[in-house]
Amino acid sequence: MTASTSRRSVLAAAGAATAAVSLAACSSESGGGESGSDSNSGEGGGDGGGGDAASGELGKAADIPEGGGKVFKDQKVVVTRPSANEYKAFDSTCTHQGCAVKEITGGNIVCPCHNSKFDINDGSPTGGPAKKPLAPKKVVVEGDSIKLA
Template sequence: MSQSPDRRTVLRGAALAGAAGFGLAACSPGDSGSYASAVPDKPVELGPAAEIPVGGAKLYREDRLVVSQPAKGEFRCFGAMCTHRGCVLAEVEKKEGSCPCHGSRFDVTTGQVLQGPAAEPLPKVPVKTKDGKLIAG
């Protein structure tokens, strides 16, 4: 006749299984998510278009947007929340934006990932100029 486990053994096993499941979920590599909801749902006035250097970009941290000007008069806008875990990009140097949380880097003229752990590009946001000002969204 086999002996059934006592209550303490069963509870210990359940607790360890729960902790292991939580640990695996927190550390899983497939955690790239879509942070497209971080883009504006209505137009946002960002300021003078002249503030964006040709061949460079500007981070609008409060608006969670980054705008680049790859060529004179050509503006591109992307959501500035990292697609890995949703941290707002910390800085933009020349054509590169970096995430302070896990080190992902993005090309701010295309939105493409230059260095992971992010796997998805930054979401594109429509941008236009009106009366010399940038309007995103």
């Protein structure tokens, strides 16, 4: 075996190992991201759960900060509050590779996998590799509760 063949073999093996690690990282996160309970660092915070799944209730409307939002991990929905009396909801699955969005900060819904960002007003992509908007969902405020419609 010559030195160039050996070097070529080593480089090919290193490239294959790098590709395998990259693919494993994407596929392990595409099932919903990390399993921790941090649903929204930045504006709003929250536990990611809450609400009564049977009634469609997500939580208290007052828990959604104006100019921010909250990810409801169990219901796979992100609710934003662009202004005082306006609530929007979107599917929490990133349109790039299916990771779960994790936080709302600076007027954007952020996916931790590849840093795609979506506008809190309409779910349109504002940065990162995602090209499609988050799918809209319907929510209503009834009393002090916010519910999936």
